[in-house]
Amino acid sequence: MHPPSERTTPAPQPATPQSTRAPRITLRADLRASWVDGLIAVVITAGLFALIWARITSGASSTATVMPFMAEDPRAFWLYFLSQAFGWSALLWAWGTVLLGLLLSGRRPSWLRISATRLERLHRTTSLNTMILIAAHALLFAAELIRFDDDSWPAATWTAFVEAFVPGGYQSGTGRIAIPVGQAALYLAIPLGLLFYVRHRIGPKTWRVMHRFVIVVYVLSVWHTLLYGTNVWYDGWFRTTIWLLQIPVALLLLARLMRPARRSERLPAVSAASSKPLWGVRLTGRVAAAGVVAALLAVVLSGHDGGRQQPPEDTSSSHEHD
Incomplete structure (x- = not known):
């Protein structure tokens, strides 16, 4: 008689790591x-x-x-x-x-x-x-x-x-x-x-x-x-409301320009790794954004934005559309 065969169990398979990639956004x-x-x-x-x-x-x-x-x-x-x-x-x-x-x-x-x-x-x-x-x-x-x-x-x-x-x-x-x-x-x-x-x-x-x-x-x-x-x-208040809404946009844009999320885009890093023209362009952008914020504050405080201040005397023939 032949000896009974040994019962073998399959070797455990290594767990397949699940993909950590996020699902593709469509x-x-x-x-x-x-x-x-x-x-x-x-x-x-x-x-x-x-x-x-x-x-x-x-x-x-x-x-x-x-x-x-x-x-x-x-x-x-x-x-x-x-x-x-x-x-x-x-x-x-x-x-x-x-x-x-x-x-x-x-x-x-x-x-x-x-x-x-x-x-x-x-x-x-x-x-x-x-x-x-x-x-x-x-x-x-x-x-x-x-x-x-x-x-x-x-x-x-x-x-x-x-x-x-x-x-x-x-x-x-x-x-x-x-x-x-x-x-x-x-x-x-x-x-x-x-x-x-x-x-x-x-x-x-x-x-x-x-x-x-x-x-x-x-x-x-x-x-x-x-x-x-x-x-x-x-319209004073209606038009001024539009300008008031621009202030948080301008301030947040200025904050992002002054301190970008990526270190490589910050002025010291740009100055060290890139040419002076690129550094100058980025600095100009920050200065321009600061100027926009100052202009917005001036418009809101003064109430004058260079738009139409007084209606014309006769508008009966005007057919403006927006």
Whole structure:
């Protein structure tokens, strides 16, 4: 008889280490997650529309001063007022997403209890909704142009497209400057915002450099509003509120420039590792940001920003749009 074979047990396999890489962030996932933020934006836009409507009907809005025919029959211009409301909510969301981005670009304040992950996701969703709100503002403006065009539908649509979306296509009054400024904000916001989702292809360093130009989009948006927002013309407190909101953005931007999150971007490190021209460029940026903060404080304290101070004597023939 053969001896019974020994029963062997398989050698224990080494545990496979689980990947510590975070799940890849996709545009589709962020769009799904942005519905709460988008719903809040819709509610805010509805509230702004109600405020604009109330100010028009009461005669308190500067829009009624610039275009009195709108106050005579506000129901005929509801689409225009809705475009204004979307424009204001787009500016508000742009302000919020810029603040979130600046908070994420360095050490977070101790009083901010939200985690970095949630803050980053909120920044992405508010950024996506900002793009949507800006596009809605422009589309509603184009729809308003179509409504009051007596040409055929194809001709009116083409004219509205040129005036609303082609730089230089709008040739009336202040819009000759203000409309291209707004178009520049729209056409820069979309690619700069979406570059995040292809940063693995263009490289993180390239993405960081390009993403910093988002602040230019915000400046263009504020400039467009002050130039073409007829409901802030001649209005002291309404216009001053816009300037007050810029102070935290300017201060936080200055703080980030003075002490960047990456040590390699701080002035002593740049001076030691790079050429003098690059050091000079970074120093100039910090000085310019400090100058902007000082200018903002001067504007708010003085109440004068160089805008329209007194309404013209006769505005009955004025047909400005924002």
